[in-house]
Amino acid sequence: MEENQATNPFPAIEKKWQKRWEENKVFKVKLDESRPKYYALEMFPYPSGYLHMGHVRNYSIGDAYARYKRMSGFNVLYPMGYDAFGLPAENAAIKNKANPKEWTLKNIEGQKKQQKLLGLSYDWSREIRTCLPDYYRWNQWIFIKMFEKGLAYRKKGLINWCPDCQTVLANEQVEDGKCWRCKSQVEQKPLEQWYLKIKSYAEELLSELDNLDNWPERVKIMQRNWIGKSHGTTIDFKIVNEDGSDTGKTISTFTTRPDTAFGITYLVLAVEHPLVTELTKGTDYEKSIKDFVSEVKKKSIIERTAEGKEKTGVFLGKYFINPINGRKCPLWAADYALMDYGTGAVMAVPTHDQRDFEFAKKYNLPLIVVISPDSYELNPDKMARAYIEEGTLVNSGKFNGMNNVEAMEEISKFLEEKRFGKKTTTYKLRDWLISRQRYWGTPIPMIYCDNCGIVPEKEENLPVLLPEDVEFTGEGNPIETSLKFRHVICPICERDARRETDTMDTFFDSSWYFFRYCDPENKKEMIDKKLADYWMPVDQYIGGIEHAILHLLYSRFFTKVMRDMKLTNVSEPFARLLCQGMVCKDGAKMSKSLGNVVDPGSIIENYGADTARLFMLFAALPEKELEWSDQGVQGAFRFINRVFRLVENTEVISLNELSEKAEATLENKDRSLIGKTHKTIKKVSAFIDEFAFSLAIGAIMEFVNDIYKYREGKINEQVYGYAIKNLALLLCPFTPHLSEEMWERIGMNKNHKQFISTASWPEYDETKIDEAAEAAEKLIEDVRRDITHIIELTKKSPEKITMFISDDWKFEFFAMLKEKMKETYDVKTLISEFMKSDMKKYGTEISKSIPQFIKNPAKLPAIVLSEKIEFEALTDNKENLEKLFGCKIEIIKASQSKEAKAKQATPGKPAILIS
């Protein structure tokens, strides 16, 4: 759209307003108890250096809503910041010898510039950059607090290791066995790492999901699945030797099916289970088991968990006693038991569990049926699959004959009474591994002292600054190359000690940044409690679905931790959540790898930010996928121009209020426009409330069409001014620059300080919505169009016009037509008479005009008039009509289609005919 640039006034207009907003600090907010607060927030971006369409969409949605709320009288906190720590900066350092800090800060500047070009109404004075010590010192501070409370701890365990990123990953960051960022295969390694005890909040994180009424259902479901609560029973088994002699060891298993306890025929341990080596040490089985274990461990997670993969296992040479029936069964190790779920051991009931069934068949382990279907009998030798439906207990001692659902409760009660086990709840959620062996992150403020052990840094020594004297070789953690950093004095015994060189997961940074926006410059505290309690929770949070688990779960966890530390009173950080859909082009997600990206910069440059924003909001509802369309962008641009033309010349505008007296004398078309103004305000407000921006914009477009129609006739300055003023207000959330410009041009911004951005959102008056006037207007409009059409057609084929009659027109209207025809035979005069007349008195029920007046213009023209009543009148005036249109007129009766239709559909039976 090269030609746009020469004539497109918007880039200049946008720049002008952006500058004025900034100079006048229009969007700066502070605590104000007199107004209700509203906290609108978009997920802060990672500063990769450029904005993509997904960002633009995210911000367009957020800004529209923030502006709407601001105009509606709320004290709106709407901030922006940067999630500035992370691997890309470090990778750039390795690749290009760039300094991660400079690289990041430069990218932030670039991104910020683009955000400013969009005209987003952020309070920039609250900007946050997580890579700056002012911010990350509070990461360190709260980490120490967590350590003191036992919520942060160090543990050795099998961890996920990404060989490409050269660091460990949290479970949440492993997708499909691959690294969430670089997609390389994740390995398992035993390492000692820092963890946060998110698991101790599992129950609350789960149960409070039910109160998040304004979160998308699917996000809640994903979190529920991730937390993965299941109720069951732990059963303890004595481990015995082949001859039945006690080994002195026991093993517990977790099951959700205690009703099947009599059907246990073997038990499997995860290969990582400590008992596996313990029990086999020095036995004949030692070597074969070691081989098996190392074989399994060699396999990747993918291989081990692949669908339909055959399960493998090995007998441990030991047995156990099922306490419920005293049965001695073999103990196995198998790859299908997972160390990190339940107890790392599975009690196997092959008849009633598909996995156990397959395993038992393969290794020839016995099968005992304990649940019988009601209609037939199960034969363990002939079963092709496990029976997992409901049934009646058999082979289960005193529980025989009981329904299995009932038996779950009864058997676990029995086990508990006999102290063979107890009811247990488990969660799939595991503690959050937060240490990373990377440079560009918050240093973990811990010290290793040979004397005192693991000691936190003293609070007054915070922040522990990231060292600058490091080398980026691509091997190992760069921080370790800084000797100055590593060496430290123990805060307790003051001897030489070693500083932790791991840094924090960047998700740590983003788990509480929304608190910091409330009080970004506080040097003394993480956040002032009063400010936190004023602004929090975030009333509306907007971001991509990709964070449904990771960031959104961590943030909820942090908020609860902070509440328990009395830093805030809120329990849930985000009251309402919106996950916007993807931006697609040619049917696929816009992505660099597919090469179907459209650069927001070029759109802003060629059309302006308002066009980009309007298109984004108009093209699809926020949650839905948005298909990019160049025509759509042009459509948005055309619309903006169309609106702009309304104010290019403003001499017909008056901003004075209409007096009651003046209002009483208004014509129909004026009343109609006032009514439409109120109606549009009502519609747009309701649509924005439910985030139906595309529909809100559609309603505004309709309104603009009406204004244009209104302009064709005589204009009442006040009525027109009222419409334009409200149009500007309604558009402000979507096209703020255009609105400001309109506001100024119509004289609402007297001293360059009365911004529309802070003006009040218009209110509508239901009583002003004048449907009757509107309908009358529409009718006149239709008649006018029809008559114009007739004139055109008579020019073409003047020999004959046929008039048709239908019941759509009211008698009064026809009478008027008749009346007018007595006076004049001039079509133009007739039309203008129509235009001037007060149609309201001709009835409020005039609702429909002549539909599809003439379908084929090449054929004879026709005018459709009301049947019955008017028929006579019309024949009366046949001559006049002929004179009027200057041609022959023929009158034919129209058929009663509706009634006929209803009758047709009602052979014999009564139909309800609504008309």
Next chain:
RNA sequence: GCGGAGGUGCCGGAGUGGCCAAACGGGAUAGGCUCAAGACCUAUUAGCUUAGUGCUUACGCAGGUUCGAUCCCUGCCCUCCGCACCA
């Protein structure tokens, strides 16, 4: 496999028993205006047909309920998303 969301015309999307060939907006096509483009105005935008009317086929597919279904019920298919050897 389990769980969730959804399938309406070129697109975005309304509609939740008759007023629905389907609101509203966008786009497209044609005509007008214009030297021309843009803008603007008007009409058309499932098919056939008519002077208007009408008819046929239509709201994922197949049945059912009903005088009548896009809307209610049943079954099926498809798409998208999440989880996935979770004991």
